[in-house]
Amino acid sequence: MLSRLEDNMTQTLAYLVLCLPLGDHFRVVAHPENDALAAEALEIAEATWPVMRELLGVPVDAEHEPLELHLYADPEEYHAVDDELTGGDFEKNLAFAHFDSKTAHVVLQPYLSGEALEETGLPYQTARLIAHEAAHLVRYASLDNYRHHPNWVANGTASWVEAHVMEAQGRVIDIENDPHFSTQILHVQRRLEEGGLPSLRDLLVDEQLPDGFYEAYAYQHLAFRYLTEKKQRKKLDKILGGLDLLGGGSARREEFAEHVEKTIGKKRWKDLNRGFEKYVEDLAPAWDEVFVALETAGDDWLQAAFPDKNAIAWRTEAIDEDRWEITGELRVLPGDEQQLNLLLDRSEAGFVQVSFIGGRGVSLFEFDAQKGLDGTWDERVFERTELMRADEFVHFRVAWKRDEISVDLAGEQIFELELDRTMDGAWGLGALRSSAGIWRSVTLDR
Numbered sequence: 001m002l003s004r005l006e007d008n009m010t011q012t013l014a015y016l017v018l019c020l021p022l023g024d025h026f027r028v029v030a031h032p033e034n035d036a037l038a039a040e041a042l043e044i045a046e047a048t049w050p051v052m053r054e055l056l057g058v059p060v061d062a063e064h065e066p067l068e069l070h071l072y073a074d075p076e077e078y079h080a081v082d083d084e085l086t087g088g089d090f091e092k093n094l095a096f097a098h099f100d101s102k103t104a105h106v107v108l109q110p111y112l113s114g115e116a117l118e119e120t121g122l123p124y125q126t127a128r129l130i131a132h133e134a135a136h137l138v139r140y141a142s143l144d145n146y147r148h149h150p151n152w153v154a155n156g157t158a159s160w161v162e163a164h165v166m167e168a169q170g171r172v173i174d175i176e177n178d179p180h181f182s183t184q185i186l187h188v189q190r191r192l193e194e195g196g197l198p199s200l201r202d203l204l205v206d207e208q209l210p211d212g213f214y215e216a217y218a219y220q221h222l223a224f225r226y227l228t229e230k231k232q233r234k235k236l237d238k239i240l241g242g243l244d245l246l247g248g249g250s251a252r253r254e255e256f257a258e259h260v261e262k263t264i265g266k267k268r269w270k271d272l273n274r275g276f277e278k279y280v281e282d283l284a285p286a287w288d289e290v291f292v293a294l295e296t297a298g299d300d301w302l303q304a305a306f307p308d309k310n311a312i313a314w315r316t317e318a319i320d321e322d323r324w325e326i327t328g329e330l331r332v333l334p335g336d337e338q339q340l341n342l343l344l345d346r347s348e349a350g351f352v353q354v355s356f357i358g359g360r361g362v363s364l365f366e367f368d369a370q371k372g373l374d375g376t377w378d379e380r381v382f383e384r385t386e387l388m389r390a391d392e393f394v395h396f397r398v399a400w401k402r403d404e405i406s407v408d409l410a411g412e413q414i415f416e417l418e419l420d421r422t423m424d425g426a427w428g429l430g431a432l433r434s435s436a437g438i439w440r441s442v443t444l445d446r
Contacts (some may be wrong), residue, residue, distance in 0.1 A: 025049045025141075026134065027066040031077055031288040040122045041071050045134035047165045055157060057241055067137040069104040069130065080105045095129040100146055104133035110293055110304040110311070112436050116333040120436075123304055124171055124295035128162055128180065135161035139246035148246040148253075148364035152203050155217060156224030163221070171297050175225075175283075179294045179313045182285035186316070187188070191215055192280055200276055201269045204239070207255045226276045236374040289313040294429060303340070304431055304436035309407045309437075314346055314428035321424060321446045325399035328442035332358030332390050332435070341430035342398055345423045350375060352419070353430070354398055354407055358390030358437075360409055360416050366421075383414045393440060 021028060021038055026045040030038040045067075053060045072078040075094065082090050082105065090096035094107040106129045112120060122130070135158040140146045155420030163181060166172040175181035191197045191210050202208040203223055211217040227236040242259040264272060287296070290312040294303040298336050305311035331337045345352045350369040356362055361384040370377045387394060387409040398409040400423045406416040429439055 014420060022066060025067060025138075027068050028315040029070045031072045031074070034071075034073075036265075037079035037117075037122055040127075041069065041106075041130050044122075044127055044130045044165060044169070045069050045137075047168065048131055048134040049138050050292060051161050051164050052135050052157065053142060055161065055240065056139065056142050056243070057237060058142045064141050065103075067102060067141060069106065069134060069137070070277060071126075071130075071195060072105065072107045075107050078105060081105055089299050097133045097140070099140070102137060102140050103164060104130075104137050106130055106133055110306045110436070111335075111434060112304055113333070113335040116335060116436055120302055120333075123293060124302065125180075125293035125304075127169075127171060128166060131165040132158045132162040135165075143243055145244065145246050147249065149243060150207050150253075150256075151209065152207060152220050152223070153243065155241070155323040156220045159217060159221035160228065162226045163225070170296065172296050177286045178285040179238070179289035179296060180292070181221075182316075183289045184221055185280070185283045185285040185290055186223050186339060187212075187215050187218040188280055188284070189218070189283070192277060197277075199243050199269070199273045201264075201273065204260050204264070204329060207225045214414070222280060223276065226279045229279070231275075232272070235263050285316055287313055288316050288428075299441050300430070301439040301442070302436070303431045303439060305431040305433050307336075307434045310341070310433050311431040312343065312428065313430070314343065315426050318346075318426050319424050319444065319446070322422070323401050324444060324446045325397060326442065326444050327395070327397045329395050329440040330356055331393045331440070332356065332437045333389055335436050336434040337432045338390055338437075339432035339435045340439070341432065342396075343430050344398075344400075345363075345421060346428065347425045349423070352405075352421070352423070354405075355432070356388055356396065358388065361385045361388050362409065364405070364407070364417060366419075380419075381415050381417055385409065385414055387412060387414070 021042050023046045026042055027168040028042045028045065035160040050060045078094065079091060079181060082088055083094065085101065086096065094109055095105065106126060107126050110123060112123060128212055139157060149202055155214050163172065163175060172178045172181065176185065188197065196210060197210040198210065199201065200223060201244050210219050226232065239260055242256060245259055247255045291309045293311060294313040295301055303311050326342065330340050332340055340356045342354040344354065348369065350367040353367060354362065354364045355365065362381060363382040364380045366378045395410055399406050404416055404418050407414045427444065431437060
């Protein structure tokens, strides 16, 4: 009996140590313990409380037991918890908020080495997910019937709060120029062009969503964002004020649907939807992020790749010139791999990739996309150079003139090569799987 008591006390003390820091509304548990990352995560989580509470129309200063958010460095530890709590429903998400325990769980992502992580702090991808899952927890703590909220309320509010907090903290300048949110816009714009986008009535009353995980999230976010605009905000507030109508059974859902119908007005749906479609059409997304994650706030852009995929983020605008240059600085961070990629001339046929390999040199590949993502790579040139130092900023210049591409590092030409292509497609930034680095003051001059 005594040994069990001692064991429980030991576990409790370990738990209390792990649970630091503690805020007014959240407690962050880092696995393993990391005070700096936990403090950063706590600041993000706490920022969601007033935003979500005001959105739901409930008192911001209400007292509540601290909500618990877990941050995992090891995905396997996350998967074990996900299996236990949900049966593995969120295996691919690497983040979820749990109804019963009112806890949130987020994997530190993409992977960064300990040395790089110590310098950069929480990667942007992780910061976003913390804000998103923390917003879910605030909703759970704010309304007792949270289990019965429509999907568009659950994910619309969390996505809107996520973007709001990232903007407030300066990690997003605006959604059109942020790779993640910009790509969401592209998803919705494409579905709108294809005629496959549900109407706002379909979403708010019948709870219809586009097919596809990312398309559904993107649609809910932009629809909710549109409804927070000045002309619609009062109606949205009134709709959210009727969430207390929801409970168990289909009759309560029908009652809430009637509340939504009445709030909008039968004759207003067409105008509301037409306004939303114009809102979507008028957005000008600057990035198409194929694989995460790139952060573009400020002059220094951190890009990090998962272990199984190269990070790829394309600009949406083609260069469309026969003479141009891209300049800036880059720094390859310590890690299992150390390679940043400047991507050029995107088309259905493929693209060109200039690879900066820390501690080794510079190469140029042409990618033939005839076989899709498993297309063929042709390395046209590799030059070893001491100028491509690892973990130091180095100035680069990649220039195109008629049919020749040249690459300079620190003012010294590394190679010049003839290419049989126009090189007028879009450009982008990338990182080899398990690589991370910083792009600084990247500029395209035509």
